[in-house]
Amino acid sequence: MKKSDQPEETRMRVIVLADRIGRELLPLTDRTCVALLPVAAKPLVDYTLEMLAAAGSGEATMAVGPFGEQLRAHLGDGRNFGLSLDFWPSPGEVEIALLLSQLPKSPDKSTLIVRGDMLRSPILDKFLKAAGSSEAPVLHGWCDGKPAGVWLLRASADDTRGMGWQDVMSGTAVPEAAKLLLKEGTACLLESLRTFHEANLDAAAGRIQGLAIPGRQFQPGLTVGRNSSVSTANLAGGTALIGSQCRIHPSAQLQGQTVISDGVIVDRGARLSNAVVLPHSYVGELVTVENGIVRGSDLLRVDTGAQLKIVDAFLLADLDQVSIKHDFSGLLNQLGGFLLLAASAPLWFLAALAAVVTHPTRPLRFRQMRGNRLVRDGTGTLVRADFTAAEWAIGIPLLAKLPWLLNVAKGDLRLVGAEAITPEQAASRTAEWEKMADRAPAGLIGPTQLDLPASAPAEERLMSDAVFAAQAGPGKTFRVILRGMRALFSSRAWHPGD
Structure with a gap:
């Protein structure tokens, strides 16, 4: 030739x-x-x-x-x-x-x-x-x-x-x-789930020469992608590669060889060993994954061949499939707001009196918050509308937030949801994992409001809301309502320092 x-x-x-x-x-x-x-x-x-x-x-x-x-x-x-x-x-x-x-x-x-x-x-x-x-x-x-x-x-x-x-x-x-x-x-060749699992571990560990693996070396054996939150305590021996926009709780353990793709949340106490986690998956609190692949709510064991569909979103969840849940929604939610307003009438007098005594010139404070009602912006896109929230100028949390019940009755807030944020805070959420929290409605009470102190870091509060968005459902909503009722009689509701 x-x-x-x-x-x-x-x-x-x-x-x-x-x-x-x-x-x-x-x-x-x-x-x-x-x-x-x-x-x-x-x-x-x-x-x-x-x-x-x-x-x-x-x-x-x-x-x-x-x-x-x-x-x-x-x-x-x-x-x-x-x-x-x-x-x-x-x-x-x-x-x-x-x-x-x-x-x-x-x-x-x-x-x-x-x-x-x-x-x-x-x-x-x-x-x-x-x-x-x-x-x-x-x-x-x-x-x-x-x-x-x-x-x-x-x-x-x-x-x-x-x-x-x-x-x-x-x-x-x-x-x-x-x-x-x-x-x-x-x-x-990637002709089976086992070889796909092995290829991920081999590529991340550098056993396939010449591949351009994303991320930077966070510490020996740990490679981390951009905008991911990882602790040096996460790596408990072996090697791990973590993609971009991930949040790994400081108490989670990565053992053996672990590959975590983009947009993954690993909750507290979880343990991953020789595991591959695909994009936009949630691994729940205290969950252990060994010799397997996680794809959303799917757990695929490569050692036994078992393929499990996990229906409990507290264990595994597909963050891509989560949408804003309004389980306690519409007229029922607003009716709940009206009932709570009526039940809390005696507290309003006490709150107003305390606020006037404490701040006679400005007993009420106002701020703009982002709510749940949808409106169209200048481009015709549906966006969440802002609303004005009032608070009594006193240090007792339960009494200070009483005016927020008006916003529940008007439909700006849900009784149960993620923590309400300001428009400026909403605009600063650009990472995919941060936007996960926005898939849950803003609420008066929720796991973040009930479990975390006001002094908790903003990132920890945001991760808590993102996890809530992945787990939202009627059962979760009902449990939060029961916990909120018990919290009314806790010292934390009446003393801001607790």
């Missing part, structure tokens, strides 16, 4: 296969594709595109399946990777020969095919260099005795055996002369 003097990588088209359906990875693939599953807190396909960009590939065609729109939204036009991407729809796990027949013909170019749903060391440079010394029309990259998910078809070559996902899974035989053995590379 006569070769051009031009480097081969500049004369080829690139196809990235991201249409794998991934039935073997269910339930992880019931609402996304394999290429978007996180490995070491980063979508799998990102590693492939970073490898292509590092090897000098400027353009690529993405073959995408049923979750193609998710991939388009994540990748855009590819400029964030230094690439120019276009997308080709596939029914999923399409035959490579059929895919090539549907794409525009390029008889003068070689075709590089890369699986975007496998994890590998960045081996493309070595593969292309080795290909330059081979005359074979079709070349297969192999690492550790298995396909590396990288193939090169020169010019009009059309032998696509061994390139489809089913071929990779079944071990379809390919000519030995066509194999390029890449001795220093590592390839992970």
